[in-house]
Amino acid sequence: MIPAKFDYVRPSTVDEAVAALVAAGEDAKVLGGGQSLMPVLRLRMGEPSVVVDTTRIDEMKGITDAGDAIVIGAGTTHDAVTKSDLVRQHAALLAAATDTVADRQIRHRGTVGGAMAHADPAGDQPPVALAMGASFTIAGPSGRRTVPASEFFVDYFTTAVGPDEVLVSVSVPKHTGWGAHYEKFNRTAQAWAIVGVAATVRMDGGSIAEAEVGLTNMGPGPVKATAVEQALVGASTMAAITAAASHAAEGTSPNSDIHAESDYREHLARVLTARAVAKAAGIS
Amino acid sequence: MQHITVTVDGTEYQSEVEPRTLLVHWLREGLGKVGTVVGCDTSNCGACTILVDGQSVKSCSMLAVQADGCEITTIQGLSTGDDWHPVQTAFKECHGLQCGYCTPGMVMSTVDLLTENPNPTEEEIRDGIHGNLCRCTGYHNIVKSVKYAADLMGGSK
Numbered sequence A: 001m002i003p004a005k006f007d008y009v010r011p012s013t014v015d016e017a018v019a020a021l022v023a024a025g026e027d028a029k030v031l032g033g034g035q036s037l038m039p040v041l042r043l044r045m046g047e048p049s050v051v052v053d054t055t056r057i058d059e060m061k062g063i064t065d066a067g068d069a070i071v072i073g074a075g076t077t078h079d080a081v082t083k084s085d086l087v088r089q090h091a092a093l094l095a096a097a098t099d100t101v102a103d104r105q106i107r108h109r110g111t112v113g114g115a116m117a118h119a120d121p122a123g124d125q126p127p128v129a130l131a132m133g134a135s136f137t138i139a140g141p142s143g144r145r146t147v148p149a150s151e152f153f154v155d156y157f158t159t160a161v162g163p164d165e166v167l168v169s170v171s172v173p174k175h176t177g178w179g180a181h182y183e184k185f186n187r188t189a190q191a192w193a194i195v196g197v198a199a200t201v202r203m204d205g206g207s208i209a210e211a212e213v214g215l216t217n218m219g220p221g222p223v224k225a226t227a228v229e230q231a232l233v234g235a236s237t238m239a240a241i242t243a244a245a246s247h248a249a250e251g252t253s254p255n256s257d258i259h260a261e262s263d264y265r266e267h268l269a270r271v272l273t274a275r276a277v278a279k280a281a282g283i284s
Numbered sequence B: 001m002q003h004i005t006v007t008v009d010g011t012e013y014q015s016e017v018e019p020r021t022l023l024v025h026w027l028r029e030g031l032g033k034v035g036t037v038v039g040c041d042t043s044n045c046g047a048c049t050i051l052v053d054g055q056s057v058k059s060c061s062m063l064a065v066q067a068d069g070c071e072i073t074t075i076q077g078l079s080t081g082d083d084w085h086p087v088q089t090a091f092k093e094c095h096g097l098q099c100g101y102c103t104p105g106m107v108m109s110t111v112d113l114l115t116e117n118p119n120p121t122e123e124e125i126r127d128g129i130h131g132n133l134c135r136c137t138g139y140h141n142i143v144k145s146v147k148y149a150a151d152l153m154g155g156s157k
């Protein structure tokens, strides 16, 4: 279908983008990579009066080394993230999860910021951001603010980004040398996760010294599997990992839908957590 | 209306477009490039795949106005006169199509994949064309075609 009519603005700075959103009122939409918004417009599930295209804002593109963190511009494509040495070296889990997002075409256009702002409960990157303690820089009419991942994801498709705000960048604390694995369970014909588990671990000798685990599609937003993380400390065998992973569904509220009932999702969370952690830790 | 300047298959075009015009609709209806087809409304099928500045993109999932200043290659820009692109030859030789509807997108995705990975394994091929759906072939001969194309382009056939 053809989208409903809208006015189009293509700012070249973040300030211009915010000004355009303020001028347009409630009914404006930011266009990032368009890989979620374009189908919404085509199906007329959304009919914004103004579309603010942020794809040509230089400040929002690229990945930089900020000392103890790497900062990823919101408009950086999935493809650029998977190919970035900085990401692979210091946030290997983000590279691993991003590599499983959709397909080549969508990774060429879709952006990390767009995926975070969209906050699909089945999105692969939000659990990584939450597990790794990322923070988000948001620009609005009264300036910029930084929000931790624990406050950024609010509900189904809802984040801390207001209607007159733009997500500028995502800052991920460096996890240099940590093992990482994203374990995703999906149907062959669809890349979307039925359940996904993002795990990254710091090893000390042969055992896990620290672990961070995020769950995809186990509730209205990403879930940090805190009980698993705690139980993993000191684990050095598959049996210990499996025992820790048995806590994976605690505190989750997964949906039932055509792909899976909620109790099956809970089962998957436990099984996939064990697999993800084992691969991240190199323990079998 | 927005003014755009876009190079498509080697020719520069200037055009006035409504912001809501999808890139694929502008290519087909504005330029007559009907080789690029539409197969869905959900960005799933990949039939509309083209190259924008050298990378594969679903042209239904981009606005025409966003292509301003870009260089585009469609399925119609691959051959040089009567000389087919090796990927086109490979799909013919390996019978990589039945109805042919998905083929323009499959060919463009293959060109993109082989640019990045000239010698993909079967698994890498299946992953590489994941964004293109085919309702006819069961993918078997498409995978063979991609492999054959890789061999042709590497010069071993």
Ligand SMILES: Cc1cc2nc3c(=O)[nH]c(=O)nc-3n(C[C@H](O)[C@H](O)[C@H](O)COP(=O)(O)OP(=O)(O)OC[C@H]3O[C@@H](n4cnc5c(N)ncnc54)[C@H](O)[C@@H]3O)c2cc1C
Binding pocket: A029, A030, A031, A032, A033, A034, A035, A036, A037, A038, A039, A054, A074, A075, A100, A101, A102, A103, A106, A109, A110, A111, A112, A113, A114, A115, A117, A118, A120, A122, A123, A124, A125, A161, A165, A166, A167, A168, A190, A191, A192, A193, B042, B043, B044
């Ligand atoms: C067929 C298909 C398969 C997919 N499979 C997967 C998958 O397996 N896993 C997965 O995680 N995702 C998947 N996706 C979604 C894909 O990752 C999208 O790229 C992503 O969700 C949105 O990013 P975008 O840059 O394209 O955002 P857009 O589509 O441009 O925007 C999405 C939303 O975020 C808002 N937004 C975008 N950028 C900003 C910003 N900078 N500031 C404020 N708001 C902003 C928009 O207003 C909109 O509401 C799939 C999509 C398709 C079409």
Ligand code: FES
Binding pocket: B037, B038, B039, B040, B041, B042, B043, B044, B045, B046, B047, B048, B049, B058, B059, B060, B061
């Ligand atoms: S027409 Fe189906 S993905 Fe573009």
Ligand code: FES
Binding pocket: B096, B097, B098, B099, B100, B101, B102, B103, B133, B134, B135, B136, B137
């Ligand atoms: S050949 Fe018919 S859809 Fe692929």
